[in-house]
Amino acid sequence: MRTPHPWPRALGCVAVTLAALLVAAPPASAAEDYQAEDGAVSQGGVFADHAGYTGRGYVDYLDVAGGFVQLYVTAATAGTVSLTYRYANGTTGDRSLDITVNGAPVASGLSFPPTGGWDTWKTTTVNATLKAGTNKVRATAATAGGGPNLDRLTVAEPIDTQPPTTPGAPTCSGVTANSLTLTWGAATDDTGVVAYDILHDTGKLAEAPGNTTSKQLTGLSPATEYRLSVRARDAAGNVSTRSPQVVCTTEPGSDSEPPTAPSGLAVSQVGTTSARLSWNASTDNVGVTAYEVRSGSNVYATVTGAPPPTGTTVTGLACDSSYSLTVVARDAAQNTSPPSTGVSFRTSPCSTDGGIPSGITTISTGWSIPWGTAFLPDGQSALVTERDTFRVYKVALDGTRTQVGTVPNAVSTGGEGGLMGVAVDPAWAANHYVYFMHTASEGNRIARMTYDGTGLSAYTVLVQGITKNTYHDGGRLAFGPDGYLYATTGDALNGNNAQDRNSLNGKILRMTTSGAPAPGNPWGTLVYSMGHRNPQGLAFDRNGRLWEAEFGNNLQDELNLITPGANYGWPTCEGACDVAGMTNPKATWPTSQASPSGIAIVRNVIYMAAQRGERLWRIPINGDADTVGTPAAYYVGTYGRLRTVTKVPGADQLWLSTTNADNAGRQPAGSDQIFRVTIS
Structure with missing residues (x-):
């Protein structure tokens, strides 16, 4: 919990107002720090009983909406800057703040999520436009729980919010059983592309540096279709839209010998929605890498390992239903064995609640x-x-x-x-x-x-x-x-x-x-x-x-x-x-x-x-x-x-x-x- 402080709640709208309305140096290319305790504080107080703060202390908001910290920032010229608040939030909920500059909204309900403790400090940043001269930068508690503990405001160059352009359509070359080279058109960005993510469908498969437009993908599975696209990232974490997708299929590979069929398939522990299957191991000229439990071509469970176990509990079955299942073995080259002899069983009766x-x-x-x-x-x-x-x-x-x-x-x-x-x-x-x-x-x-x-x-x-x-x-x-x-x-x-x-x-x-x-x-x-x-x-x-x-x-x-x-x-x-x-x-x-x-x-x-x-x-x-x-x-x-x-x-x-x-x-x-x- 936040350490309780004995301020009088009867102070109302202005619980504490500090006289030190400091005018700091104009923000330039170097960052300028403004200590929260040096600003005007309403419905809050300055304390120093949690470790890790900078300056003389920090501002602790009262647990009510509407309290604020206002700092006076002078800019030599009008322009966009970043406002970075250093804060601590030892609760499990968001202590959001409404940010305004000269009374105009900048960010309503800016998120200040939990930091893990009142001695743990993190930052939240938002861009804002300052006028030439003095600017009133106010952070007002937006929820009934009040705001976080606020340590300081840093005014610096604006953060980058512009994503890179979309990379050009990728192509595949040098395709083997286990690798291929993917090439794409370069993306551009106002600050520079730092990396490309290579995606198979929506999952990330690999990453390439931002100054390259090709990547050799290794460790692929033979005779497998890969649906590849590329997206670009900049240093600020902005991500482009993904490129068009290219479909590339790896070569079958030199190993064409499938494993032997699993034997001795047995079923036990049949329940309402599950059953336990066990079998004897298959053999392979290179090595078995996985077993699949199937009904026809539909896969109900996959077991992997080196070697994979020879048993599994199949879950997610429908109650009071009949099943006929087999097991096949696969090797690293994606060769698949013939199916085992099948087993048939019926799951236990359904509960009457809810229907099926x-x-x-x-x-x-x-x-x-x-x-x-x-x-x-x-x-x-x-x-x-x-x-x-x-x-x-x-x-x-x-x-x-x-x-x-x-x-x-x-x-x-x-x-x-x-x-x-x-x-x-x-x-x-x-x-x-x-x-x-x-x-x-x-x-x-x-x-x-x-x-x-x-x-x-x-x-x-x-x-x-x-x-x-x-x-x-x-x-x-x-x-x-x-x-x-x-x-x-x-x-x-x-x-x-x-x-x-x-x-x-x-x-x-x-x-x-x-x-x-x-x-x-x-x-x-x-x-x-x-x-x-x-x-x-x-x-x-x-x-x-x-x-x-x-x-x-x-x-x-x-x-x-x-x-x-x-x-x-x-x-x-x-x-x-x-x-x-x-x-x-x-x-x-x-x-x-x-x-x-x-x-x-x-x-x-x-x-x-x-x-x-x-x-x-x-x-x-x-x-x-x-x-x-x-x-x-x-x-x-x-x-x-x-x-x-x-x-x-x-x-x-x-x-x-x-x-x-x-x-x-x-x-x-x-x-x-x-x-x-x-x-x-």
Whole structure:
């Protein structure tokens, strides 16, 4: 805890005002320090009982909103500078400050996150414009908890906020079984490119210095497709949009001999959602590197090692369901053995609470990346968006569809952007409002249109300023039981955005139907929660709590229970981590089993559509607790990549759509479908 100080609270608006309103030297190219204790202090005091401060002490704000520290900074000429505050925050919550210069807002709710203790000091920086002469620089506590302990202000050259340009399209050469050379066009930057990140899909594969435009990639797997792109970084951490993607396949390699088939496959410890498999080791001329548990071509588990173990517990199985599984062995050259002899078993009966998927029916075909689904209030039809065509359709319960229009100003990013989420106003019968999240020329937008039952009109932009990128665009929209509109935004391939509370990226937003911050938002802005990488699914449970599904990077995908003002950790954390001030997920999956998109809740059970995992996850909520039970997977590999799952109003049913026509699915346009799933 912050050390208590015996100042009289009755001092009110001006608890302490120091007489020393010092005018420091004009900021030049060298940084100038301004001690907080030498400024005007309202509703705070100067103390020196925590170690690590500079000067004579630091300012400790009272635990109320509105207290401030004001420093007087003289500039020889007008221009932009950086304001860097050194502070300590020993709480577990953000102690944000509103920064103004000469009364004009510079940053509302500038984040001062926990530092790990009152003796631990960190910095937060923002750019500001000074006039020639004396400037009043004020930092005002924006929350009821007051501000952090403030040590000093450093005025220096402005920080760099401009990202590099996009690198040129890459090409591959010198391809072997285990390596290739990637070459790309140079990016430019106002301060210089310091590094290039080389990505396979969205995961970082390698890094190259900023003064080079090629990189030999080694340690690759033979006969493997790599989908490569490049992004540039500067010294300030600004990241460019990624280059176009090139697909390169490594050579088969000299080792063409597969391992022998595993033998003696046996099953034991069969439970409701899991079973234990064991087998005898395979042999290989070079060495076995992995075993895969399969049903047909669908992989249920992968075991690696040198050598890999000869047994594993397969989890995520559906209850009261029959399975026939085999095991294959792989070597380093990606040679795969014949399958073992199979084993068959049936998992234990289901719990009656919550129900399970009992039937699936195709209701509509011929789609190309159906992205968002939102039912109209009567529950008899839904609006469905197509991401890359920007079309909006009305779809009846029997699957009959009619195009009702397109969304103006929508553009593609060549990756995950385009026309994404859709939501129907709870008062649609009276106002006919519907809402879309889409990519536009300048970034991602949230827009409102009028839908009169037959067509779309009256396009109105509600929210702009959401940075777009090829990937990590978020895009889900949902109305909460409070009547406000919630939206997910990705970090636009820049993890720093997720921790910048002044950025709309890497967040869940909450707004009125006019696009204004909803009353009760934690910082008075659109931001409802932060620290998200690429949040996708949104759904509210029977208690009005908000659940969210989120793409991880290379390790863990997440299911989160969202609370206002919480920080969900990205990029510091991926999955669960023990970091003060960051909120852990309620469930995680390896990215190969999930890559989640939409979620929906039926009978207190969360259903999560998985793209890369090609399955529908069932995750029961434990009653009214904030925990979940054991996840189970349905339709593994049966229908391909699954994107959106939506509850059918008034029925224990879901609509489930595929996304096989996207860049990762590589199926032709028109190959996607919408299914009806019955829960019983």
